[in-house]
Amino acid sequence: DAKTTQPNSMESNEEEPVHLPCNHSTISGTDYIHWYRQLPSQGPEYVIHGLTSNVNNRMASLAIAEDRKSSTLILHRATLRDAAVYYCILYNNNNDMRFGAGTRLTVKP
Amino acid sequence: SQTIHQWPATLVQPVGSPLSLECTVEGTSNPNLYWYRQAAGRGLQLLFYSVGIGQISSEVPQNLSASRPQDRQFILSSKKLLLSDSGFYLCAWSGGFYSAQNIQYFGAGTRLSVL
Numbered sequence: 001d002a003k004t005t006q007p008n009s010m011e012s013n014e015e016e017p018v019h020l021p022c023n024h025s026t027i028s029g030t031d032y033i034h035w036y037r038q039l040p041s042q043g044p045e046y047v048i049h050g051l052t053s054n055v056n057n058r059m060a061s062l063a064i065a066e067d068r069k070s071s072t073l074i075l076h077r078a079t080l081r082d083a084a085v086y087y088c089i090l091y092n093n094n095n096d097m098r099f100g101a102g103t104r105l106t107v108k109p
Numbered sequence: 110s111q112t113i114h115q116w117p118a119t120l121v122q123p124v125g126s127p128l129s130l131e132c133t134v135e136g137t138s139n140p141n142l143y144w145y146r147q148a149a150g151r152g153l154q155l156l157f158y159s160v161g162i163g164q165i166s167s168e169v170p171q172n173l174s175a176s177r178p179q180d181r182q183f184i185l186s187s188k189k190l191l192l193s194d195s196g197f198y199l200c201a202w203s204g205g206f207y208s209a210q211n212i213q214y215f216g217a218g219t220r221l222s223v224l
C-alpha cells in the first residue's frame with residue numbers, strides 16, 4: 001500500500017494561514033488523497049479529499065502537486081479550534097483507510 | 110441527516126472479563142461499517158469492517174470479534190479481555206457503494222481501560 005509521510009508536529013499562530021505538507025511518492029493513479037483531523041479525545045472528522053486538481057471547501061483547501069507525489073492542506077486562518085492531529089491518507093476503495101501518526105498542529109493565541 | 114451513536118463513552122474492565130461495544134447508525138441504509146482501535150498517542154488501526162449484514166472482514170488477528178446483526182448495527186466483542194486491549198475504540202460508517210471517494214464518519218469513541 002502506498003504510504004504517506006507527514007511532519008510529526010507543526011505550530012501556527014492564530015489567524016495566520018497554515019500549510020500542512022504530505023509526501024506520497026508511491027501514490028498510484030487511482031489513489032485519492034484524503035485528509036482527516038482528530039481533535040483531542042474525539043473521533044476523526046473528514047476535512048477534504050482530491051484526486052488531481054486542487055480542491056476547496058468551507059474547512060480548507062487542498063493543493064496537489066502536478067506529479068501527485070505530494071500535497072498540502074491549507075487552513076486559511078487558523079483558530080484555536082483547529083488544534084488537532086491532521087492525517088493525510090491515500091485511499092483506493094479497499095475499505096482500509098490507513099491512518100498514520102499524522103501531524104499534530106498547535107495553534108498559539 | 111445521518112448520525113452515528115457509540116456507547117459507552119468510557120469503560121473500565123478487569124482482565125479476563127467480556128466486552129461488548131455497540132455502534133448504530135441512523136439516517137442511511139446499507140452503510141459500510143468499521144471498527145478501529147487507537148492506542149495512546151498512536152494512529153488508528155482498522156480492526157473489522159462490514160459491507161452488509163453478517164458480512165465481517167477481520168484485518169488484525171486478536172481476541173476480538175465483530176458482528177452485524179442488523180443493517181445499521183455493529184458490535185465489537187471479546188470473551189476475555191487482555192491488558193493490551195486497552196485503547197480508544199472508534200466506530201465509523203461510509204456510503205455502501207464502492208468508491209475511493211467514500212468519506213468515513215466516526216463516532217465519539219469508547220475509551221477502554223483494562224486493569
